[in-house]
Amino acid sequence: MLLWQILIDGFAISSLYALGATGFALIFGVSGVxxxxxxxxxxxxxxxxxxAGNDLHLGAYAGAALGIAVGFAATxxxxxxxxRPLQQTRKIREEEKEIFILTATxxxxxxxxxxxxxxxxxxxxxxxxxxxxxxxxAGVRTPANExxxxxxxxxxxxxxxxxxxxxxxxxxxxxxxxxxxxVTLLGVELAxxxxxxxxxxxxxxxxxxxxxxxxxxxxxYSVGPLTASAFSIVVLGGLGSVSGALIAAYxxxxxETITAYLISPAYRTIPALLLLVAVMYVSPxxxxxxx
Amino acid sequence: xxxxxxxxxxxxLEPWTGRLKTVMVTPGAASDVITRNIAKDxxxxxxxFHGYSTSTSIxxxxxDAAKDLLVKDLHLKTAVVMSEDAAWTTPLDAEYxxxxxxxxxxxxxxxxxxxxxxxxxxxxxxxxxxKPDVMITGISHVGVxxxxxxxxxxxxxxxxxxxxxxxxxxxxxxxxxxxxGVLYGAFSGPGVAVTSKTLPFVAAFNKRYGNNPxxxxxxxxxxxxxxxxxxxxxxxxxPDKLVDALEKTDYVGTIGRIQFKGKxxxxxxxxxxxxxxxxxxxxxxxxxxQVNLWPANVANGxxxxxxxxxxxxxx
Numbered sequence: 055m056l057l058w059q060i061l062i063d064g065f066a067i068s069s070l071y072a073l074g075a076t077g078f079a080l081i082f083g084v085s086g087v088x089x090x091x092x093x094x095x096x097x098x099x100x101x102x103x104x105x106a107g108n109d110l111h112l113g114a115y116a117g118a119a120l121g122i123a124v125g126f127a128a129t130x131x132x133x134x135x136x137x138r139p140l141q142q143t144r145k146i147r148e149e150e151k152e153i154f155i156l157t158a159t160x161x162x163x164x165x166x167x168x169x170x171x172x173x174x175x176x177x178x179x180x181x182x183x184x185x186x187x188x189x190x191x192a193g194v195r196t197p198a199n200e201x202x203x204x205x206x207x208x209x210x211x212x213x214x215x216x217x218x219x220x221x222x223x224x225x226x227x228x229x230x231x232x233x234x235x236x237v238t239l240l241g242v243e244l245a246x247x248x249x250x251x252x253x254x255x256x257x258x259x260x261x262x263x264x265x266x267x268x269x270x271x272x273x274x275y276s277v278g279p280l281t282a283s284a285f286s287i288v289v290l291g292g293l294g295s296v297s298g299a300l301i302a303a304y305x306x307x308x309x310e311t312i313t314a315y316l317i318s319p320a321y322r323t324i325p326a327l328l329l330l331v332a333v334m335y336v337s338p339x340x341x342x343x344x345x
Numbered sequence: 346x347x348x349x350x351x352x353x354x355x356x357x358l359e360p361w362t363g364r365l366k367t368v369m370v371t372p373g374a375a376s377d378v379i380t381r382n383i384a385k386d387x388x389x390x391x392x393x394f395h396g397y398s399t400s401t402s403i404x405x406x407x408x409d410a411a412k413d414l415l416v417k418d419l420h421l422k423t424a425v426v427m428s429e430d431a432a433w434t435t436p437l438d439a440e441y442x443x444x445x446x447x448x449x450x451x452x453x454x455x456x457x458x459x460x461x462x463x464x465x466x467x468x469x470x471x472x473x474x475x476k477p478d479v480m481i482t483g484i485s486h487v488g489v490x491x492x493x494x495x496x497x498x499x500x501x502x503x504x505x506x507x508x509x510x511x512x513x514x515x516x517x518x519x520x521x522x523x524x525x526g527v528l529y530g531a532f533s534g535p536g537v538a539v540t541s542k543t544l545p546f547v548a549a550f551n552k553r554y555g556n557n558p559x560x561x562x563x564x565x566x567x568x569x570x571x572x573x574x575x576x577x578x579x580x581x582x583x584p585d586k587l588v589d590a591l592e593k594t595d596y597v598g599t600i601g602r603i604q605f606k607g608k609x610x611x612x613x614x615x616x617x618x619x620x621x622x623x624x625x626x627x628x629x630x631x632x633x634x635q636v637n638l639w640p641a642n643v644a645n646g647x648x649x650x651x652x653x654x655x656x657x658x659x660x
Binding site for chain 2: 059063067107108177178179180181182183186187188195197199270271272273276279311314315319320322
């Protein structure tokens with residue numbers, strides 16, 4: 055019984071982690087940007103979906119759609135307002151740009167967090183779930199919403215895989231992540247690839263955020279922990295490797311769930327962080343890292 | 346100064362009230378340690394007043410309500426205490442563990458959850474495995490997530506106790522209605538005429554802000570009036586004179602008759618609790634409204650649970 059519970063809960067949470075971290079890994083792989091406002095963008099999507107229900111009195115579907123749209127818009131705003139100007143400026147030396155972008159996105163995330171806290175307080179927000187009720191799987195009473203979450207995550211990841219591996223534009227993105235200069239030589243405009251990747255990332259952030267809001271709920275305090283969890287998953291999987299991030303999401307998700315059930319929910323995140331330190335020590339590239 | 350509803354913050358401010366000789370009244374922090382500190386160092390810390398009930402008194406009020414509502418009416422026999430790990434719940438839990446067996450509820454387990462918890466599934470699974478009749482809560486920093494997940498996972502055990510965020514009228518919206526059936530203790534509530542001042546205050550607050558006051562809304566409102574009254578009686582804002590005047594407070598506010606315990610009490614400057622001063626209430630969220638169920642003389646509804654709650658199913 056306990057085993058089934060761990061398997062089911064772990065699967066749902068890991069799938070959500072996988073979706074959240076995929077976009078984060080993708081933009082690092084392609085454009086070398088570690089976006090430390092990741093958690094803030096997810097929380098923005100949740101709060102928008104919540105406000106759609108509470109302030110605008112929209113239904114669950116419309117609320118979720120609005121949340122995804124706002125998450126998408128906030129992500130593109132992050133790119134055009136924060137990341138791109140730093141990438142293009144001549145005032146900062148090339149080798150220093152990464153650290154500038156890292157700092158700028160971190161500060162941007164804090165600004166979003168404070169704005170949300172100011173407008174909507176620090177109280178946790180949950181999004182009205184699209185599917186309600188519970189179903190029994192192997193005797194475990196499971197919220198239908200949990201199954202829905204895992205399902206949507208995998209459908210979206212599947213679509214992303216098809217997009218990257220089966221379309222011309224997707225192949226350009228994949229190529230850009232391997233060798234940006236090579237792609238430019240083939241006549242692909244790198245700036246377009248970046249915008250496409252940030253747009254994909256925006257959709258993933260919006261969907262992952264809204265699902266998280268339906269599943270567990272978030273508050274403005276979640277900004278830091280969400281960024282940290284995506285960061286550790288991506289580092290564990292190997293910076294820039296989407297498949298590494300997927301595997302790492304399941305390792306972290308199950309490790310957390312096992313700890314919460316068998317030791318204590320209070321120590322939930324500790325073993326995963328210890329594992330991260332150990333992996334950094336033994337194999338700094340992570341599980342499937344290229345950089 | 347009227348300051349903070351977080352015990353950790355009030356405990357940090359307390360020494361400063363002595364250093365700066367500034368009178369401070371807290372409208373919402375609960376830890377008994379605040380007033381125990383005054384007993385230990387009265388001359389220095391007498392500037393702090395506890396304008397809200399101590400955790401011990403809150404636990405006692407919860408037990409009194411549980412005795413009538415759960416033991417007498419529903420014949421429940423066992424409980425699990427679930428509290429967040431914070432300064433205010435240490436004395437609360439100690440008193441819960443003492444008073445629950447006295448009223449006839451055997452405590453099967455005592456779980457303290459980290460305020461950072463986002464996924465309550467493992468906690469609810471553990472509690473359900475222990476088959477208690479009721480969960481006695483002590484939550485304030487957390488609120489939305491345990492409530493929403495209780496509903497989403499259809500945990501069949503009623504929630505009863507302290508859930509500070511549930512005192513906010515916006516909590517129904519915050520939880521998308523998941524709070525339906527949750528019982529929470531308070532010293533005042535919408536629609537409950539504790540004194541003749543309560544309902545006019547709620548109406549005026551609602552007109553001004555569009556929602557009802559939370560628990561510290563009532564106390565903070567009263568504090569403004571009895572501090573002003575004390576200043577008038579003292580004829581001065583000089584701190585020592587003001588402390589003397591505040592100690593003699595006898596003011597009927599929105600939460601009852603306000604008097605402070607004396608210098609010789611183990612909890613100086615704590616509110617006097619009892620039938621002549623302040624008594625607790627037990628409310629339940631029903632169909633988007635906060636309905637008072639206890640005590641019977643000010644009750645305006647009857648216990649009602651959502652379908653997934655199976656009363657006594659564990660037995």
